[in-house]
Amino acid sequence: MNTHTKLVAFSKEQPARLLSLYLNAQGIQVEYSKLESDYAHGVMLFDSADLEKAKAIAEEFVLDPNNAKYQSAAWDSGESVQLASDSSFAVDNFLLALIRTPFTAGILVTCIVIYCLAMIGINGPYSWLQIEPLADLAKNWQWWRLLGPALIHFSAMHIAFNLLWWWMLGKQLEHTFGTSCLVLLFGFSALISNVAQLLITGPSFGGLSGVVYALVGCVWWLGWLKPSWGISLPKPMVGFLLVWLLVGYLDVLPVNMANTAHTAGLICGCVFAWLLVSRANNSISR
Structure with missing residues (x-):
């Protein structure tokens, strides 16, 4: 039985995979999973004890998914994940970042x-x-x-x-x-x-x-x-x-x-x- 906790979900695969790689690089064990829902790409957390720290990192990622540190973590793991351009997503995140x-x-x-x-x-x-x-x-x-x-x-x-x-x-x-x-x-x-x-x-x-x-x-x-x-x-x-x-x-x-x-x-x-x-x-x- 899968007891993993869903940390966050995205409508696209790339951000879910990029966040997963970064969290694992920070010592928080997660895995990418395809979900049966509108937001079909999830990041699943292994240990609920890491939930608060993982949530904080996920919130920071949503504000600035193009930050170089995420791609750097992907490269360090031997992968490269390119985020697809999405103008409405970018505008929403820019406005949210202005407020935050x-x-x-x-x-x-x-x-x-x-x-x-x-x-x-x-x-x-x-x-x-x-x-x-x-x-x-x-x-x-x-x-x-x-x-x-x-x-x-x-x-x-x-x-x-x-x-x-x-x-x-x-x-x-x-x-x-x-x-x-x-x-x-x-x-x-x-x-x-x-x-x-x-x-x-x-x-x-x-x-x-x-x-x-x-x-x-x-x-x-x-x-x-x-x-x-x-x-x-x-x-x-x-x-x-x-x-x-x-x-x-x-x-x-x-x-x-x-x-x-x-x-x-x-x-x-x-x-x-x-x-x-x-x-x-x-x-x-x-």
Whole structure:
């Protein structure tokens, strides 16, 4: 007699198989099963003791089934599962992700609005957010400018690159650890990376990339320090971003890179990940 518990079901086979591979990679024993129902493709859980953890992973998967970590787990198991495109499914999940991760969505929308306003000649937000020398800030007390550069961008490629990574990594962290955690990481990394860049090159810079590198560092180190949490970046992606960081220092690109902000942000993210893991370990030991 089959006593397996149905964890979740899908109308298509590919997501059910992909989630099954990922759960098994996380040490949660499941199997794919074809069901006799409208949602005909199920993920069956072997041990009910894993139900809560498996549900949390399944909910995260439904929000972002195209996250690279799922395909990475499939590759590690020797398989590759390509999700079929489904525009209505994608739109529904995007809207759900916007609701479930309000801070990630808020920063995304804010950056887009500020950039679009600048494109039509409304530069007020740029001048209001541009960072100034610390001596000037000590006189005018406009300390918000220390965070401001994270919200302004200067080209379509600049904003597209930053917001793609922000959306992919930010919503993963916010969904897992909560909005307050992502707010803290954003504030911490934006402040440190912007001040570091200001001290090295002066006030003429902007972009979310310092924060993005903090997200990269945080997710990268969480995958290394606490793999059981299921948060990680595939090694090729980490390698690409570290090489991109190095290329910026070589000064061979046609644009000026905020290299100091990138490096400081990366370090902030690694430190933040270490603090998260240390706090969790201390809570367990008490």
